Amino acid sequence: MIVLENISKEFKSKNGIVKAVNNVNIHVKKGEIHGVIGYSGAGKSTLIRCVNLLEKPTEGKVFINGKEATSLPLPKLREVRNKIGMIFQGFNLLKTATVYDNIAIPLKLLGYDQTEVKTRVNKYLEIVGLTDKHNNYPNQLSGGQKQRVAIARALAQEPEVLLSDEATSALDPETTDSILELLLKINRELGITILLITHEMNVIQKICDYVYVMENGEVVEQNSAINLFTKPSHTTTKKFLNTISQRNLPPTLISQLNVSGAVTRLTFVGESTGKPLIAEVSQKFNVQPNILTANIIELKNGIVGNIVIHLIGVQDQVNAAIKFLEDHGVGTEDLEGQS
Structure with a gap:
């Protein structure tokens, strides 16, 4: 057109x-x-x-x-x-x-x-x-x-x-x-x-x-x-x-976090938005999820959920948890070092 x-x-x-x-x-x-x-x-x-x-x-x-x-x-x-x-x-x-x-x-x-x-x-x-x-x-x-x-x-x-x-x-x-x-x-x-x-x-x-x-x-x-x-x-x-969802965490918050584990943005879209995946992660792996921020954005053609999470645990368990989320359609982005 x-x-x-x-x-x-x-x-x-x-x-x-x-x-x-x-x-x-x-x-x-x-x-x-x-x-x-x-x-x-x-x-x-x-x-x-x-x-x-x-x-x-x-x-x-x-x-x-x-x-x-x-x-x-x-x-x-x-x-x-x-x-x-x-x-x-x-x-x-x-x-x-x-x-x-x-x-x-x-x-x-x-x-x-x-x-x-x-x-x-x-x-x-x-x-x-x-x-x-x-x-x-x-x-x-x-x-x-x-x-x-x-x-x-x-x-x-x-x-x-x-x-x-x-x-x-x-x-x-x-x-x-x-x-x-x-x-x-x-x-x-x-x-x-x-x-x-x-x-x-x-x-x-x-x-x-x-x-x-x-x-x-x-x-x-x-x-x-x-x-x-x-x-x-x-x-x-x-x-x-x-401007519509806080993607960057305040540096003061990051500095207060336990250094073990990973600070990660999780993006849920489509079927993944309706699944209790974070609860499953805490049950399947030896990690503790600490939710720092969360929001849902409704678009014309779908819903996007964003959660910034601090996964506390030893690195191999954190990596396995993140891979589990990715395998279930969740987007992940490492936020450590952001300032």
Whole structure:
């Protein structure tokens, strides 16, 4: 559905050429939700604007539903853009227009007749849960309601693709969750493919099938959401994961531990999440498990459990216990020496 092939984007500045995006490749399959995460300045906003050619790539090709958008003349490009909806952090609503008109005006500009405009406005206001707000103005709405109007406006053109540019960054956590649930509903019920950018790991956690981690204009790690949360490899990815679950133990805690044994992170996914494996370890081997931290992360397509454990015992018994856990599908990571 969305394919970015070797995309690079350069800007000229007084200090020379700035490469905001460097040789990025992304493939979003139809009906999936993919997320691009990175810190400020990583290049993710530039990247998403390359998808609908609001920013024309310096190098590379953009394919939307099999059509190479980068080579199309402007009239044909407009046709492709009509199938791409976009929502923004700042909502971009007309302050002097009602909720109805904020959705209706773009449709009128596209040439739809009054009957079709009314049908679409009513349909998508119902989908976003704002059927009672037709005549309200943006200053009469909460932040979450404004974003719902912006989503309804994007949906009213009945796109095949929805781009989300930090759409929840200006919202409180509870409202963010409600908007993410709405995006999941849109994806599930309307079959719309979604590509979003964010700097919030909880957004990735709740709705994404696949994740790209960006740093300095490049994708430094990519994987399915469940694999990224269970086996992160890049330092930046691990930093993001640490914002929703404490992956690094305080050095003072490590220094207080008995030096015998091992400090290990256990990652449970799939069937292993429902088994009492730690209890079995203490029964089968001459080790004492001391649980230091634990959490469960619910993803769109599964559950990941993380436990940091201090296995106290002689080394051969500790090694045997860890092998037993690995043989039963538990991921292990040695944390000794972390500081």
